[in-house]
Amino acid sequence: MKKVAFTAAVAAAFAGLASADDNVRARLSGFQEVPVVSTDGSGTFQASISPKGDAIDYEITYTGMQGAVTQSHMHVGQRSVNGGIVLWICGNTITTPPTAGPAGTPVCTSPNGHFAGTWRPENVQNQPTQQITTGELDEIIAAIRAGVAYVNVHTNLSPGGEIRGQVRGNHRHDDDHRH
Numbered sequence: 414m415k416k417v418a419f420t421a422a423v424a425a426a427f428a429g430l431a432s433a434d435d436n437v438r439a440r441l442s443g444f445q446e447v448p449v450v451s452t453d454g455s456g457t458f459q460a461s462i463s464p465k466g467d468a469i470d471y472e473i474t475y476t477g478m479q480g481a482v483t484q485s486h487m488h489v490g491q492r493s494v495n496g497g498i499v500l501w502i503c504g505n506t507i508t509t510p511p512t513a514g515p516a517g518t519p520v521c522t523s524p525n526g527h528f529a530g531t532w533r534p535e536n537v538q539n540q541p542t543q544q545i546t547t548g549e550l551d552e553i554i555a556a557i558r559a560g561v562a563y564v565n566v567h568t569n570l571s572p573g574g575e576i577r578g579q580v581r582g583n584h585r586h587d588d589d590h591r592h
Contacts, residue, residue: 435462437557439564439578446577447495454478454576458564466554472529473502478575480568482521484512487564489543489556492579497540499553500532
């Protein structure tokens with residue numbers, strides 16, 4: 414009986430540790446963009462990975478963007494490296510060519526924005542050069558847990574991105590405020 418109770422306690426402890434990787438966040442700034450952008454814009458991103466790994470609930474807030482916001486999304490790429498778009502947050506048609514995103518993508522707002530939603534496998538965008546194919550949410554979750562995913566917000570003044578934040582687990586030490 415004691416062995417069963419001990420096993421249950423250990424399993425519960427490890428389950429708690431596993432869920433720490435499933436709540437992630439990022440602090441977005443121009444200093445994290447590649448190349449660096451000098452902007453007053455800033456933002457926060459939070460997400461929770463579902464226990465089954467079949468969905469990611471997310472929320473992003475950005476403020477003080479200096480340009481008109483054209484798009485926002487998650488990319489796979491380590492710190493200081495640009496990667497391909499894998500999940501869209503918002504898009505807009507104010508650029509040429511328009512960057513509205515896949516069907517159902519909300520329209521970005523400027524200079525501030527707040528978006529929340531749920532990503533599912535069908536939301537994953539094909540990135541052949543990174544060997545990520547549509548529907549591979551498990552690959553995106555693996556990248557998030559490995560610390561090689563980031564979120565950014567693009568504007569007409571900074572088409573490559575005005576603010577960016579590397580996505581990290583809540584249990585990790587936050588060094589995103591450093592330049």
